[in-house]
Amino acid sequence: MEERREAERRRGEEMRPPPPEWLLQHGLHRTNVDAVHTGECWAAAKSRRRRPVTRQQAIEALRQQVPACVHRRPDTTLGILD
Numbered sequence: 128m129e130e131r132r133e134a135e136r137r138r139g140e141e142m143r144p145p146p147p148e149w150l151l152q153h154g155l156h157r158t159n160v161d162a163v164h165t166g167e168c169w170a171a172a173k174s175r176r177r178r179p180v181t182r183q184q185a186i187e188a189l190r191q192q193v194p195a196c197v198h199r200r201p202d203t204t205l206g207i208l209d
């Protein structure tokens with residue numbers, strides 16, 4: 128029984144944490160994306176012009192030259208600089 132519990136614990140550790148939430152901050156027009164933020168970014172939290180996006184959408188925005196937020200560096204987090 129102990130062994131089984133140990134195996135379950137180990138399996139739990141192998142599970143990846145939930146993906147972070149990403150935010151796009153946009154300008155007056157929704158088509159103008161100003162910055163890519165991580166979900167916990169305080170700068171994005173202060174902005175009312177933001178919407179949650181998936182990791183893939185965040186990467187896509189960065190590829191389209193949308194500047195990454197300077198506070199949390201989502202571009203580094205997403206690992207697309209290399």
Ligand SMILES: [Zn+2]
Nearest residue numbers: 164168170196
């Ligand atoms: Zn930010």
